[in-house]
Amino acid sequence: MATRERERERDLELLIPVAAVSETGGDSKSSSPANSPPPTTSHSHHQTGREAFSKVIQSWASKKFMTGCVILLPIAITFYVTWAFIKFVDGFFSPIYNHLGINIFGLGFATSLTFIFLVGIFMQSWLGTSVLTLWEWFIKKMPLISYIYAASKQISIAISPDQSSKAFKEVAIIKHPRIGEYALGFITSTVVLSQRNVGEELCCVYIPTNHLYLGDIFLISPKDILRPNLSVREGIEIVISGGLSIPQLLTTVDAQVLTPRRVPHFEEPKV
Numbered sequence: 001m002a003t004r005e006r007e008r009e010r011d012l013e014l015l016i017p018v019a020a021v022s023e024t025g026g027d028s029k030s031s032s033p034a035n036s037p038p039p040t041t042s043h044s045h046h047q048t049g050r051e052a053f054s055k056v057i058q059s060w061a062s063k064k065f066m067t068g069c070v071i072l073l074p075i076a077i078t079f080y081v082t083w084a085f086i087k088f089v090d091g092f093f094s095p096i097y098n099h100l101g102i103n104i105f106g107l108g109f110a111t112s113l114t115f116i117f118l119v120g121i122f123m124q125s126w127l128g129t130s131v132l133t134l135w136e137w138f139i140k141k142m143p144l145i146s147y148i149y150a151a152s153k154q155i156s157i158a159i160s161p162d163q164s165s166k167a168f169k170e171v172a173i174i175k176h177p178r179i180g181e182y183a184l185g186f187i188t189s190t191v192v193l194s195q196r197n198v199g200e201e202l203c204c205v206y207i208p209t210n211h212l213y214l215g216d217i218f219l220i221s222p223k224d225i226l227r228p229n230l231s232v233r234e235g236i237e238i239v240i241s242g243g244l245s246i247p248q249l250l251t252t253v254d255a256q257v258l259t260p261r262r263v264p265h266f267e268e269p270k271v
Helices: 002-035 038-098 107-123 126-140 141-160 230-241
Strands: 170-175 182-195 198-210 212-218
Touching: 038 107, 038 170, 107 126, 170 198, 170 230, 182 212, 182 230
Parallel strands: none
Antiparallel strands: 170 182, 182 198, 198 212
16 A cells, blocks of 8 residues: 555656646747737738739829820820811812822822812902802702801801901900809800980800800890900810810900991980
């Protein structure tokens, strides 16, 4: 019995250090992950930096791409419209040259430009004016075509270099549609409004609402019209471009006398 108890005590003495070592080792193993940073943290930082770098590259690439589009888009549109215009004008006389066996690209375009130039010279003569008058009289007899011809003629007259024609006289700025807002328009003519036997001279101002083809007409007193230092062609360019070509500084000029007209005074009839 005594020998068995001694063996148990020896076993306990042998087991106690082993248990202590295991407890301390277990504590160190359990505490080491808490004290040291987890390995996933460095991986997440690396992934976040990669995403930020990719976003910077994407933003830089998109800005450069949009800059290229902004630069090349007007150039491409200009070349496309010019090329379409050349092919359209060239198509008038090119079939004649093709029928004659002359296949030279651009010859029909040059012939068309020459023809237009000769028509301009001919229409400034007395005979050309007579032919144009006869042609307009014939067109006005047609119900639908007369309206189309009249509208297109008004637009062509507006950009005509002949300022003596009845076209847009001046560029005007009026307060429209409410106080504090202004609208760009064109003075087309002057009228006299008779109220209570007193005549008042008003300016007929055309305000485009759909580029240059549709718009509103206002009769406004000349005192309520601002006249900027813009020519009629510059005003048309501003309207067609949607306001992109408007200068950053606009200054007003004094009113010009469009058509010297005396405001009539109507006297009451004597009984």
